[in-house]
Amino acid sequence: MKELLLRNVRPFGGALTDILIRDGRIARIGKAEASTAEVEDGGGAIAIPGLVEAHAHLDKSLWGMGWHVHQAGPALEDKISTERRLRRELNIDPARQSARQVALAASHGTTAIRSHVDVDTDQKLWCFDGVAATRERFRDVMDIEIVAFPQSGLMIRPGTLELMDEALANGADVVGGLDPCGIDRDPKGQLDAIFGLAQKHGKPVDIHLHEADDLGAFSMEMIIERTRALGMQGKVTVSHAFCLGMTDRARAAALTEHLAHQDIAIATTAPASRPVPLAAELRRAGVRLCAGSDGIRDTWGPYGNLDMLERALFIGLRNNFRNDADVEYALHICTQGGADVMEIADYGLREGAFADIVLLDAETVPEAVAARPKRKLVLKRGKPVARDGQALFTVE
Template identity: 50%
Template structure:
């Protein structure tokens, strides 16, 4: 007889008859939000509930390594995109629209974050605009979302200067306040092409990070030789300040456009200094080479970037879709290669962002996804509805819908 586990379960219970990606049938014992054991024929705790997995495929909760929850129009009326082609066009258009429309970063980030959880994401890093017009208003909204979902979603917030650090006086002071107010990571943007002074920009960024003892996640869209120059300056500071393992470079388009010899020399330094790379795998922009990065010991993980906002109509809170887009961008077709794409939104992403106690092993936080698929590659390509999503030991979604009318407090 099977006892249905409720969404509020936070004590001992047992998930039975699930398949690991190698085909092994196992049970999963869960206690107080953690995986107590994984293996065949596990004993039931006295009085503990049982959830029959019915042979479904078992995956760890997904990891979103780079998104912008504060910007989204998720669930709102369609935004008609008529923005110009330049990066600065998008920045100014977004600032103007958010101010004129009264866009509510709190309500919108909560709607999208709940959709992420419902689709199986249990760890998430979001960049939040710190703006001299809006002040910390967007951050305050996302901090409220993090608090609402704290029992089911492990969220990191990046204090992100969308207009750069130097162009708008007072941005550095706002970033300082944002890190004191609860932001976990310091963001930055194109020190050469946006700030126009990469040395000063990077010096100030690293000084702020050191002052608050926070890691850095920098957007680097700069192409080719310009991007390589900025990258070199950044790596110099990582080495000088002992910030190995504390810096992520998002996008890093230059690594997809450099000559092989120059690229590989830069990748060797990146690996040596334990700097991680984030890609959204855009279809029409150079991207860091996935397999070369893996071969050279460079951590490369994945994320969506913005989802349904003034920058783009695209994106989805389903990280299996992002894994598929990563696989398509890199020409991955074999089942074992598709597993590399899934690593970009699971184990590798958790390691790069510093999400602790992640994975399918005893002692890890019980973040689990069940779905009907023959194997991992099939799951990525077909992206079936989630039969069950468990976050921090709680069942939060069944059959593609929230387990209750609302996820979170």
């Protein structure tokens, strides 16, 4: 039996207490009796559950490879084809680059990641195999879910569906999709194919939907129809969903109501450059929201650092969240919201849950979101994996 006592911590910024961890789980929250456990003194730090990165691209960052001078043109198709060309030219090795991102994410207090991983007829399963190797290697440090993602299109690149099928048979966790109208120009074809894969493998679906306004709304209606028809409530996520930020608020409200009825979740990155789903409206309607960093430092763009506390700040800024309850909700999206979408069992800061815990110095949770202090200590299943903003393990 392995015990660790976190002394003098404040769950969610509340009263000072202790957290006793036994065999990787929270055994007790409350002032501890004399104990034989190993002790970590939190010194009054706030304790929150591990941050959840619900939309990443672990296969494609250039992190640690020097500065990349951006080459892709502005259109989505430019970014996709430039990346396909540069992957091999620059040797963006998915195993090495995903391992680097695991260390980076852990240093910021992330304990679970859903990563979209490109599957296409050029790379075939290279990206999947690399990220799957990282998932295995860091099993004790990070929960990693892999989405088999047809980044270059499904209907326009015959052979991709079969590769996705193979990735799912080999351990991919989620079926991905991408702009069924904008990229594939065949929404029925793509959506029937990916929902078919989901049914065949008994897996959830997570679809990138960049399409704006009416086009995005049309694709979203087709996703809603399939979710309802196949009884996949609670198993579908739409990532980005920029169309929900459309100026036609009546249409966005109608979509939102359907999303709530079908329990379809939305994953947002809260970008500054696009209309975005409005977090408060989705919350009021009962639509679950999670968040992610998207690709970081990649051939798509130079930004990002996988810090989900910073992502909570971006959500707050983008949604004009000012009062404490709203800022706390921004953090909820980056913790429990992601855990719900990833269906992580026994998540949270409560007795019996896994001891995935982050300590940080701040007066309150909203102050932590606003100031983004270094993570003082990060525990995965009760084991320290990062301290003072540094991962406690090395990657090449």
